[in-house]
Amino acid sequence: MKLNSLHDLFVHELRDIYDAERQLVKALRKMAKAASADDLRNAFEEHLAQTEGQINRLESVFEEFDLKPKGRTCEAMKGMVEEGKTVMDSAADEATGDAGLIAAAQKVEHYEIASYGCLATWARQLGNDNAARLLRETLAEEKNADAKLNALAEGRINAEAGPTAEPAKEMRTQGDGRSEHNGHHRAGEEENKRAGEMTEARSDMAPI
Numbered sequence: 001m002k003l004n005s006l007h008d009l010f011v012h013e014l015r016d017i018y019d020a021e022r023q024l025v026k027a028l029r030k031m032a033k034a035a036s037a038d039d040l041r042n043a044f045e046e047h048l049a050q051t052e053g054q055i056n057r058l059e060s061v062f063e064e065f066d067l068k069p070k071g072r073t074c075e076a077m078k079g080m081v082e083e084g085k086t087v088m089d090s091a092a093d094e095a096t097g098d099a100g101l102i103a104a105a106q107k108v109e110h111y112e113i114a115s116y117g118c119l120a121t122w123a124r125q126l127g128n129d130n131a132a133r134l135l136r137e138t139l140a141e142e143k144n145a146d147a148k149l150n151a152l153a154e155g156r157i158n159a160e161a162g163p164t165a166e167p168a169k170e171m172r173t174q175g176d177g178r179s180e181h182n183g184h185h186r187a188g189e190e191e192n193k194r195a196g197e198m199t200e201a202r203s204d205m206a207p208i
């Protein structure tokens with residue numbers, strides 16, 4: 001189908017995220033089961049419940065545009081779920097598995113944040129404020145989920161996974177952040193900085 005307008009693009013992306021969220025319901029169930037830390041499992045279960053609400057919200061958005069809810073395979077979500085599985089299957093211990101689960105989940109959240117940011121802006125530009133409001137509600141939930149995952153990773157889980165297959169305490173005593181052993185933690189910090197930049201860039205481009 002040729003996309004001839006912002007409206008066409010909106011519908012295309014709406015169908016994409018509708019499919020993505022439905023894939024996620026299944027994935028989050030598996031991720032909750034795979035998580036070994038209680039707080040991480042709770043976070044996944046909580047976001048699973050939220051995701052079910054987000055699917056309902058998307059159905060309301062379809063209605064707002066007089067459309068029947070319909071998905072269109074989100075290849076990106078398929079790929080992210082697949083990559084997440086590979087990391088999980090390769091993790092040799094529970095803490096490393098949990099750190100990998102968080103990374104996989106954050107990639108998903110960032111994808112969703114980009115999608116809902118665009119959709120909310122487009123809905124407003126298309127003159128549908130109700131749809132824009134619904135999409136912004138979900139956008140806020142996705143940002144919140146991402147922040148929670150950050151807190152879990154930086155609060156404890158990355159440190160438990162340890163920088164190498166050695167006791168994790170070694171990493172905590174290395175404060176300069178430059179040593180090789182701190183690679184994992186540093187990478188996390190840099191990713192967070194970039195995430196902040198991305199969110200800022202997003203809101204510059206498309207204030208919602």
Ligand code: FE
Pocket residue numbers: 021024051054112142
């Ligand atoms: Fe979602």
Ligand code: FE
Pocket residue numbers: 016017020073074075076077
């Ligand atoms: Fe997609």
Ligand code: FE
Pocket residue numbers: 083
């Ligand atoms: Fe990749």
Ligand code: ZN
Pocket residue numbers: 047108109112142145
């Ligand atoms: Zn999400």
